[in-house]
Structures are given as structure tokens and as C-alpha cells.
Amino acid sequence: MSLSDFDDLDAVFRIEGEPMQTHQGRSVTRLTVDGHTHFLKRFWLTPMQVFRRFVAQGMHELAMIDWLNTNNFTGPDVVARGADKTLGVWRRMMFLMRAGTDELPLERFCRKHPDRRDDVLVSLAQHTARLHDAGFYHRDYSERHLFVRGDNGGFSFRQIDLERAAVGPRREAKAAADVKTLSCSIADPELAGAIEGPFLTEYLGNRSTLDSSDSFRALFSNAVPTKSFE
Numbered sequence: 001m002s003l004s005d006f007d008d009l010d011a012v013f014r015i016e017g018e019p020m021q022t023h024q025g026r027s028v029t030r031l032t033v034d035g036h037t038h039f040l041k042r043f044w045l046t047p048m049q050v051f052r053r054f055v056a057q058g059m060h061e062l063a064m065i066d067w068l069n070t071n072n073f074t075g076p077d078v079v080a081r082g083a084d085k086t087l088g089v090w091r092r093m094m095f096l097m098r099a100g101t102d103e104l105p106l107e108r109f110c111r112k113h114p115d116r117r118d119d120v121l122v123s124l125a126q127h128t129a130r131l132h133d134a135g136f137y138h139r140d141y142s143e144r145h146l147f148v149r150g151d152n153g154g155f156s157f158r159q160i161d162l163e164r165a166a167v168g169p170r171r172e173a174k175a176a177a178d179v180k181t182l183s184c185s186i187a188d189p190e191l192a193g194a195i196e197g198p199f200l201t202e203y204l205g206n207r208s209t210l211d212s213s214d215s216f217r218a219l220f221s222n223a224v225p226t227k228s229f230e
Contacts, residue, residue: 001033003096006080012094013042025054037099038079044092055090057163059083062095064162071134074158100158103149107186113150120148121194123155125202128182132175133209139164139226141178142185164226170209176219177226179203184225196220 006012017029017040029040043058068075076097083093103109106124110117124146131138138145138159147158159165166174183195200220204213 001031003034003080005033006082006094006096009082009084009092009094012040012082013044013092015040023054026058031096033079033096033098039076039097039099040094041097042092042094045089055083055093058093058095059090061163061165062093064165064167065095067136067167068159068162071136073131073134073136074156075162076158076160100147100149103147103156103158106143106146106148107188107191109148110188110191116150117191117194118198120155121199122202124148124157125199126206127157128179129203129206129208132170132178133207134167135170136167137165137171137174138162138178138181139166139174141181142227143182144185146182172210172216172219173223176216176223179220180223181225181227185227 001015005015015029015031017031020028020030020039022028025046026041026043029042031038031040041058041061043054045055062078062081065075065078069078077100078095079098080096081094084091104112106120109120113120128141140161145159145161147160149156149158179195179200183192186192186195200217204210204216207213207216210216
């Protein structure tokens with residue numbers, strides 16, 4: 001399979017591949033394209049979609065990916081996209097993402113490189129502060145949605161699964177919920193504790209738009225994670 005196979009939207013919606021997630025109105029499929037692993041997200045209208053507008057969710061996620069990639073952050077690498085309308089209504093859409101190389105979700109990276117854990121948390125805290133200063137909120141900022149790669153002695157971070165993400169006016173309650181979600185998503189108690197300790201201190205020190213560290217700590221203390229990890 002090659003990238004040219006994704007020029008025809010009808011053909012794209014006939015592709016099978018390895019199902020990762022399938023719901024009424026959307027699916028995620030793993031594929032090998034031009035010898036590399038890719039993930040294909042497809043969204044379509046169904047007769048039962050009265051309250052769940054999956055096509056609109058897909059359009060929103062793609063917009064959030066584009067925002068990250070054009071604002072000096074890193075989202076998924078989208079290599080193909082397509083959509084069509086019927087009577088002015090988006091009927092279906094898709095985008096194809098190339099899998100990253102040499103990167104791991106945060107907790108797995110810290111387990112594999114325990115000697116780099118403290119450094120990666122400092123770098124991630126700075127990265128998260130920049131995201132929130134820019135008015136970007138992931139709203140499911142769990143460790144499995146944060147991929148880490150070591151780059152020339154430093155680190156880079158990729159955000160994935162952005163259907164719930166939002167960009168807009170700064171809202172510190174949303175920022176606190178992102179940090180709380182990150183902490184609660186980590187199974188290792190020591191690593192989770194580091195998020196609420198050194199990570200949070202570094203994050204606060206790098207928030208250029210924050211009025212008060214004390215008020216943010218109060219928000220963080222009372223924040224509810226945006227997803228349950230029980």
C-alpha cells in the first residue's frame with residue numbers, strides 16, 4: 001500500500017487493515033504504508049448520530065493537530081486527509097497519520113531510562129507550561145497520550161488523541177485539570193508523586209502568563225481529572 005491509495009476517498013473507506021478501535025461512526029486502523037506503520041482515522045455519519053457528531057469531532061481533532069504543528073509544538077504527522085459533503089453537511093472524513101519513531105509513552109520511557117527521569121520531567125514541565133501559556137488544553141492529558149523521544153541530549157514531546165483538545169482564552173482551571181489528569185494517569189506511585197512535586201514546581205516557574213502560583217496550586221489541589229483511571 002502506498003500514499004497514492006489515499007487519494008480516492010471511496011477507496012479509503014473500503015480499506016480493512018488491523019482494527020484498533022471501531023465505534024458506530026468512527027474507527028482507527030493500523031496499516032503499513034510505503035513500509036512504515038500508519039494509523040488511519042475515519043469518521044462518518046450514521047442514522048443514529050443525533051447527539052454524537054463524529055464527523056465534526058474528526059474535523060475538530062484535525063484542526064487541533066494542525067494548530068500544534070504550526071505553533072512550534074508537535075502533534076501527529078498527518079500525511080493524507082480527505083472529506084466530502086452532501087447538501088452542505090460533512091458526510092465523512094479521514095486522515096492518515098504516520099507513526100513516530102524512537103518514541104515511547106511517558107511512563108514507559110521513564111521505566112526504560114530511569115537515569116533520565118528527572119531530566120525528562122523538567123523538560124515536560126517546561127513544555128506543558130508553554131502549551132498552557134498558548135491557551136492549549138488537551139483535556140485528556142494522560143501519560144499514554146504523551147510520547148517522548150530523546151533528541152541530542154534533550155527531549156521532544158508529541159501529543160496524540162486530540163478529539164477533546166481546545167485552544168482559546170487562558171483558563172487556569174483547565175490547565176490544572178490537565179496536570180491533575182497527567183498525575184492520575186501514572187501507575188508508578190513514585191513517578192506520579194514527582195508530577196505533583198518537582199514537575200509542578202518547574203511548571204509553575206515557567207508559566208509566563210500565570211498570575212499566582214499559590215492560586216494555581218489551590219486549583220490543582222481541587223481539580224478533577226478529565227478521565228477516570230481506576
